[in-house]
Amino acid sequence: MRKVYVAGIGATKIREHWEVSLRELLVKAAQKAIEDSNIEKKKIQAAFIGNMSSGVLQGQEHLGSLFATWMGIPGIAASKVEAACASGGAAFHSAYLAVASGMYDCVIALGVEKMSDALTGDVTAALIMADDQDYVAFTGASFVGLNALVYRAYMKKYGAKQEDIALFAVHDHKYAVNNELAQFRREFSLEDVLKSPLIADPIRLLECAPTGDGAAAVVLCSEEYLKEANNEVKIEVAASTLATDILSLHDRDDLTTLQATVRAAEKAYKMAKISPSDVDVLEVHDAFTILGVIHLEDLGFAKKGEGWKLVKEGEIELGGKIPTNLMGGLKARGHPVGATGIYQIYDAVTQLKGEAGKNQVDDAEVALAQNVGGVGGTVSINIFRRVR
Amino acid sequence: MVKANSIPRVWRERTIKYRLIGGKCKKCGKSFYPFRRICPRCGSEEIEEVHLPREGKLLYYTVIRAPPSDFEEYAPYVVGIVELKDGTRVLAQITDVVEDQLEEGVDVEAVFRKYREQGKEGIIEYGIKFRPKT
Ligand SMILES: [Zn+2]
Numbered sequence: 073m074r075k076v077y078v079a080g081i082g083a084t085k086i087r088e089h090w091e092v093s094l095r096e097l098l099v100k101a102a103q104k105a106i107e108d109s110n111i112e113k114k115k116i117q118a119a120f121i122g123n124m125s126s127g128v129l130q131g132q133e134h135l136g137s138l139f140a141t142w143m144g145i146p147g148i149a150a151s152k153v154e155a156a157c158a159s160g161g162a163a164f165h166s167a168y169l170a171v172a173s174g175m176y177d178c179v180i181a182l183g184v185e186k187m188s189d190a191l192t193g194d195v196t197a198a199l200i201m202a203d204d205q206d207y208v209a210f211t212g213a214s215f216v217g218l219n220a221l222v223y224r225a226y227m228k229k230y231g232a233k234q235e236d237i238a239l240f241a242v243h244d245h246k247y248a249v250n251n252e253l254a255q256f257r258r259e260f261s262l263e264d265v266l267k268s269p270l271i272a273d274p275i276r277l278l279e280c281a282p283t284g285d286g287a288a289a290v291v292l293c294s295e296e297y298l299k300e301a302n303n304e305v306k307i308e309v310a311a312s313t314l315a316t317d318i319l320s321l322h323d324r325d326d327l328t329t330l331q332a333t334v335r336a337a338e339k340a341y342k343m344a345k346i347s348p349s350d351v352d353v354l355e356v357h358d359a360f361t362i363l364g365v366i367h368l369e370d371l372g373f374a375k376k377g378e379g380w381k382l383v384k385e386g387e388i389e390l391g392g393k394i395p396t397n398l399m400g401g402l403k404a405r406g407h408p409v410g411a412t413g414i415y416q417i418y419d420a421v422t423q424l425k426g427e428a429g430k431n432q433v434d435d436a437e438v439a440l441a442q443n444v445g446g447v448g449g450t451v452s453i454n455i456f457r458r459v460r
Numbered sequence: 461m462v463k464a465n466s467i468p469r470v471w472r473e474r475t476i477k478y479r480l481i482g483g484k485c486k487k488c489g490k491s492f493y494p495f496r497r498i499c500p501r502c503g504s505e506e507i508e509e510v511h512l513p514r515e516g517k518l519l520y521y522t523v524i525r526a527p528p529s530d531f532e533e534y535a536p537y538v539v540g541i542v543e544l545k546d547g548t549r550v551l552a553q554i555t556d557v558v559e560d561q562l563e564e565g566v567d568v569e570a571v572f573r574k575y576r577e578q579g580k581e582g583i584i585e586y587g588i589k590f591r592p593k594t
Contacts, residue, residue: 193529200528205464206473207494210575210587211553212524212531213539220522221541228520228564273523273559318500322541322549323492327520 076171077298078307078456079178080109083288083418086255086406088188094130095142097287098184102143105180105289110301113143116291117176119150122163122183123410125198126152129190139182149176156202157359158445159183160288160413161314161452167292168312168454177294183414184287195283199409202446208320216280216360217272218321218447223362224274225327230377232365234274238265239383240364241279241403247390248400250430253415255284255406265361279361281407288414290421305425310344310438311455313337319449328377330448333370340440340453341372348372351455352436353423354388354396355416357444358403367442368396390431398423398431413443413452424458465578470585477587480514480570482548483507491548514570515593516544523559530576542568542590556591567593 082104084097092100098121106113121135132138136150155162160183167181187195199215200208208218226232242262248254260278268278298306315335318324324331341347348371356371358364368379373394382388388396399405399419402412420439422428436458443452473494475481482493487504493512498505521540524531531537538554554562555573568590575585 191529193527193532196526197528197530201464206469207477208551209464209528210585211539211551212527212534212537212575213551214524214526214528216526217522217524217539221520221539224520224522224564269525270523271526273525275522320551322551323500 073172074174075295076168076292076309077295078290078309078421079111079293079298079301079303080105080107080291081289081418081421082106082108083253083415084286085253086284086286086408086415089186089285090188092285094126094132094184094186095138097186097285098139098182099142101182101287101289102180105291109291110303111178111291111293111297113145115178115297116145116148116180118148118167118170118179120163120166120170120179120181121150121152122159122161122181122413123152123185124154124156124159125185125409128198128201129195130186154410155450156445157357157409158413158443158450158452159410160415161443161454162413162450164290164413164417164454165312165314165452168309171292171294177297179292180289181292181414182287182289183411185408185410186285187283187408188285202449204320214272216275219360219362220272220275221321222327222366222447223360226362226366229328232377232380235262235266236380236384237361237365238262238279239380240358240361241265243383243388244358244397244401244403247398247431248404251399251405254400254404255282256404275360281359281402284406284408286406286408286411286415288411288418290414290417306459307421307424308457308459309454310346310457311340311453313339313343314450314452315339316450317448319446321447328366330366330370330444330451332448332451333367333442333444336451336453337371340455344455344457346438346455351394351438351440353398353420353433353439354394355420355439355441356396356401357412357442358397358401359407359444363444364401371440371442390433395433398428398433416441416443417454420456424456465582467583470583478572480512480588482510482512484510491546493548493550512548513545516542516568518554518564518566518568518590519543519549520564521554521562538562553589554591555589569593
């Protein structure tokens with residue numbers, strides 16, 4: 073395996089893009105990433121596109137050829153990668169392997185989801201397809217509902233309170249104010265969150281990541297190509313891992329931990345030769361507040377049952393022990409499902425480049441992005457290091 | 461557009477679904493629902509087919525207030541994880557309850573109920589729900 077670098081990143085704003093199609097979102101994100109990379113479009117040899125629901129929500133599949141055609145680079149190797157909400161992270165992992173293996177020198181990883189064309193109930197039906205259709209979706213459980221069961225199990229096991237867990241949403245919104253790509257650039261108080269409508273008890277509306285449209289892209293390349301591009305900042309992919317767990321919650325012993333995170337993290341820390349204390353910037357997949365808390369624990373930043381304390385004590389803030397979701401996280405930056413994993417990488421790399429503006433972590437050197445599919449059926453972890 | 465409607469799909473799962481048939485792994489001893497030929501935990505292919513007990517207790521539950529489109533007419537309804545008497549866990553709807561008067565840990569029993577209709581002209585899907593024991 074050889075070293076792989078991030079040459080460029082690009083993303084569209086996340087919002088309801090009524091006037092923009094799925095393919096146009098892909099092209100816009102790719103153009104930005106390619107421009108950022110200083111590498112010619114013609115040098116791209118392959119594309120991996122993370123997407124969960126283009127078939128059911130857009131009536132569109134075959135995204136590989138669609139992208140190559142609309143991008144004007146037919147002939148490249150290209151295909152869609154699907155792992156529910158971890159599609160973006162999984163696409164990046166494939167792109168990483170494609171360059172690391174020596175097969176390709178320059179590859180683009182993309183993520184895209186266009187959700188606003190569909191009715192809310194249809195989006196809810198599409199999202200539960202992340203779990204077993206015959207025995208889980210069949211019960212009428214929504215994806216929020218499954219996470220609500222995790223929430224209940226966590227509060228019962230550790231005696232944690234909703235008013236502490238829900239602080240994760242307040243945190244994300246506070247930082248999204250300074251992120252111009254974010255879907256919701258406004259603050260909410262804890263009271264706002266706790267008074268918002270119940271979606272699946274105990275989860276309230278403002279504890280859930282919103283639905284939206286967006287695409288993000290990352291250009292990856294070999295050392296040789298990076299030299300040619302001659303970028304000012306050099307960012308290395310220090311680790312890229314992917315792990316699975318038993319698909320459905322009722323088949324697992326403990327609902328309060330995601331074994332796929334534990335597995336992917338263990339491999340990733342070893343691959344990057346670091347420990348959690350070396351991470352300067354963290355992006356976690358907080359599709360719901362409770363998940364944000366659990367991820368802090370499973371990634372090794374807090375003891376089990378104490379992740380919420382990090383949030384409450386200000387340790388995930390800028391200047392805290394582990395600055396987390398400083399561009400707004402899933403909750404406020406937004407969560408166009410299959411694109412999220414790439415947005416997280418975009419945000420992590422933005423920090424390493426020193427381009428995060430008011431939310432910038434001083435001298436950030438190592439960033440970790442964790443992307444989750446389903447209720448932890450898949451977890452992707454990618455670690456980036458600024459080469460000085 | 462977003463539906464998993466299919467008659468054969470309901471038909472081929474009918475026995476496992478209607479009779480609550482699970483599997484018990486001869487290697488690691490764990491049992492699971494629905495039945496499958498390979499243990500999801502240890503990978504063993506020595507699985508015994510078992511009729512699972514029809515009683516257990518409610519571990520966790522939630523109230524679905526924003527349902528998937530094919531369940532819109534039934535909301536709000538309760539979905540929970542039930543631990544059966546032999547320790548097997550099942551995800552199912554909890555029925556015959558007032559949502560905000562339900563308690564975790566309550567004893568429940570299996571009942572055969574309707575789950576959803578596949579549109580106006582499609583078939584009606586049935587399955588096991590659980591209700592508090594009286
Ligand atoms: Zn087994």
